[in-house]
Amino acid sequence: MAIIYPEVSRTFSEFLLLPNLTTKDCAPVNIDLTTPLVKHSKDKEPALKLNIPIVSAIMQSVSNDTLAIALARCGGLSFIYASQTIENQAEMVRKVKKHKSGFVVSDSNVSVNQTLRDVLAIKERTGHSTIAVTDDGTANGKLLGIITSRDYRLSRDPLDKKVEDFMTPFKDLIVGKLGITLSEANDIIWEHKLNSLPIIDDEQRLHYLVFRKDYDDHKANPEQLLDSKKRLMVGAGINTWDYKERVPELINAEADILCVDSSDGFTEYQRDTLRYIKKNFPHIKVGGGNVVDREGFMYLVESGADFVKVGIGGGSICITREQKGIGRGQASAVIEVAKARDEYFEKTGVYIPICSDGGIVHDYHIVLALAMGADFVMMGRYFARFDESPNKKVKRGNSYVKEYWGEGSNRARNWQRYDLGESTNLKFEEGVDSYVPYAGKLKDNLDITLSKIRSTMSSCGAKSIRELQKTARLTIVSSTSLIEGGAHDVILKESEY
Numbered sequence: 001m002a003i004i005y006p007e008v009s010r011t012f013s014e015f016l017l018l019p020n021l022t023t024k025d026c027a028p029v030n031i032d033l034t035t036p037l038v039k040h041s042k043d044k045e046p047a048l049k050l051n052i053p054i055v056s057a058i059m060q061s062v063s064n065d066t067l068a069i070a071l072a073r074c075g076g077l078s079f080i081y082a083s084q085t086i087e088n089q090a091e092m093v094r095k096v097k098k099h100k101s102g103f104v105v106s107d108s109n110v111s112v113n114q115t116l117r118d119v120l121a122i123k124e125r126t127g128h129s130t131i132a133v134t135d136d137g138t139a140n141g142k143l144l145g146i147i148t149s150r151d152y153r154l155s156r157d158p159l160d161k162k163v164e165d166f167m168t169p170f171k172d173l174i175v176g177k178l179g180i181t182l183s184e185a186n187d188i189i190w191e192h193k194l195n196s197l198p199i200i201d202d203e204q205r206l207h208y209l210v211f212r213k214d215y216d217d218h219k220a221n222p223e224q225l226l227d228s229k230k231r232l233m234v235g236a237g238i239n240t241w242d243y244k245e246r247v248p249e250l251i252n253a254e255a256d257i258l259c260v261d262s263s264d265g266f267t268e269y270q271r272d273t274l275r276y277i278k279k280n281f282p283h284i285k286v287g288g289g290n291v292v293d294r295e296g297f298m299y300l301v302e303s304g305a306d307f308v309k310v311g312i313g314g315g316s317i318c319i320t321r322e323q324k325g326i327g328r329g330q331a332s333a334v335i336e337v338a339k340a341r342d343e344y345f346e347k348t349g350v351y352i353p354i355c356s357d358g359g360i361v362h363d364y365h366i367v368l369a370l371a372m373g374a375d376f377v378m379m380g381r382y383f384a385r386f387d388e389s390p391n392k393k394v395k396r397g398n399s400y401v402k403e404y405w406g407e408g409s410n411r412a413r414n415w416q417r418y419d420l421g422e423s424t425n426l427k428f429e430e431g432v433d434s435y436v437p438y439a440g441k442l443k444d445n446l447d448i449t450l451s452k453i454r455s456t457m458s459s460c461g462a463k464s465i466r467e468l469q470k471t472a473r474l475t476i477v478s479s480t481s482l483i484e485g486g487a488h489d490v491i492l493k494e495s496e497y
């Protein structure tokens, strides 16, 4: 007969934290959210750390270069999705590594032969009103002019007016030379009362635009996650079938860390992938997953994983439990794996960070996951709602939503990871295609989430994640107390939210 575990499998919403004594030095501003990202021994600092305990999911609808830049600037990390060609993924990684704070690669470009109609279409699509005119219409072509909304009058100018006839031509532009610092660029911007400064190389090719509003950029992001060369950090997902081609390209593109993206990591395919990386690229850090128990965790640790991702079936778009009957309540999974990790640490002196992946619905769930022993969390739905995610924003009824689809859905099927490489045809779906409410800019939302995390930790009397893991006290809630937890027995006033 099968083994039947006596304990039920629990989710985050079944738990609450009890407050501990909040000492005066435990104010939210004093709370340290840095956390280890990779394996390290007791007496050593981890080679890689996060400044906030949050990473974004390895998903087509979540982690592209734009989101990765926005998140790293706030102290977290994205794992660029692997369900795309190796070239495209490596290019996204490169874009993050090349990103220079305040130096923006122009995303709105035209060539001289295009028309005002094209300019307006680009403006509508990107929301940006500074448009570069280059010889080939690309972001790195030879700069021939710039268009801003001051260059045309919609009431007078015909839509088929040629770009060439209304752009500000190169000879009238003030430009900066590639290599200048942000502060030098800003001096030029102020001196000449410009809104933006194109940065070009010796061949007049466009590299960046510097905008006046980005002046205080670095001051606004003191927690940004940087590598040793002061570039933003970025991770990349990999799969268990094309890793021999994909991994070298991602390393070439200078990804800071890799993670095997698989719904079930307790497999020989995953072990082979991890071992291949450790043997051929011993300096490269790689996470493994997903697992939900001690056995899975130990298997990945012994295979060489630098961190282990926990969670099966808890993702918001996930129907793995319905389709395959496999999974575990996210809280139970994190608690068991964290226990195994702590015992392993006691025994060997080696600490393996764990990542709670999927099923975060409320901000306080992040603190619960950390209290239960996770070192950081991975989220998909959370990030899919923001401007920076790669998915489409659409209007439904009176509100805006963004698309969000699972990596195991038909939509992502060409790159599915669920057949473990044996076939490229998905026979059944493990994820759905859905909408999530649009929520605006990543930073605005993340700032609120982080202040809630700090405030909860302050109530728990924990100044660091490590301290929270050691001292937090959790209680299981009954279904009746769940009702008590929301607003109840009052008549709510109408609210837009």
Ligand code: IMP
Pocket (backbone or CB within 6 Å): 057, 058, 059, 263, 313, 314, 315, 316, 317, 318, 319, 320, 357, 358, 359, 360, 378, 379, 380, 381, 382, 405, 406, 407, 408, 409, 430, 431, 432
């Ligand atoms: P969320 O934050 O609750 O939306 O969960 C995101 C996580 O769901 C991802 O990091 C993956 O581990 C998992 N996931 C992504 N796509 C699928 C899918 O199609 N089926 C099942 N799980 C998925």
